[in-house]
Amino acid sequence: MRWWDGQQWTPWVSVGGQTVSVPLGQAGTPAAAVTASGALGGAVAQPVMPAPSYPTGTLPPAAVAERFQSLRGLSVALLVLLILSALALLWSAIALFVRSGKVADFRDGGDVSFGDLSAADDAVGSGLGFTVMLGIAVFVLLIIWLWRAYSNTRVFGAAPWRFGRGWTIGAWFIPFANFVIPKMLINDAWRGADRDAPGNPQWRKLPVAAIITLWWFSYVIAVFLLRVASAVYDVEDMSLDTLVGIDVVTGVLALVAAGAAVLGAVAIPKLSRRQHERAAEVGLA
Secondary structure (H helix, E strand, C coil): CEEECCCCEEEEEEECCEEEECCCCCCCCHHHHHHHHHHHHCCCCCCCCCCCCCCCCCCCHHHCCCCCCCCHHHHHHHHHHHHHHHHHHHHHHHHHHHHHHHHHHHHCCCCCCHHHHHHHHHHHHHHHHHHHHHHHHHHHHHHHHHHHHHHHHHHCCCCCCCCCCCHHHHHHHCCCHHHCHHHHHHHHHHHHCCCCCCCCCCHHHCCCCHHHHHHHHHHHHHHHHHHHHHHHCCCCCCCHHHHHHHHHHHHHHHHHHHHHHHHHHHHHHHHHHHHHHHHHHCCCC
């Protein structure tokens, strides 16, 4: 096993628990070098290792039996689903605004029939139904994508980790923490592909692209306000005025969520390309 220092392969190899220097391109195998050293001295002397460029106490990336995990397929799938989600949310927002107008006209004695109200209600139900189905698909693929993207930071030599990779799954199911921890993991997935990450104990403080932060905060705002709105309105005491207000508020939140989906459709492929470009630079892809 040859050691990688974060930028290039070193002459140091490990064979059978012994560490010896075998420069790249030298004739013979590392095992032969170990045997020769033993024949000369009766025992293999442990050479003094140069100071590694990765943090002390962590394994070099080559010592971690992991491979770079491609994000291309997941990135394309998420791009398509997020665009479809944005369209479904836009449809839902328009349907909600139309229904609020119909209900308001009905409340005020306008020329609105029950058939008109029923049609408006069906349009809202269809839009929200498609939105929910697409949201579930995005959620599942996003967890898989984040697992791979965060795992790749170790392959790139970024250490030590802030969280174990199990958090890429569990963090989504912890109330309130699911607004914060996934963003931290996404930030680290971006930073781990930075050229300055290997051997940098401060790698988790490297900058993150603004699109990542814009995407996440727009998502958090939409979800948080939707939860607040659902808690404020009492569905068992629903007057026409309340229904009009709910439709308007929900329609606005649907537009915010549509914007978050569009930003996600830009941010996720951008981070995926960044990791693949870094993998190509270091010969991992």
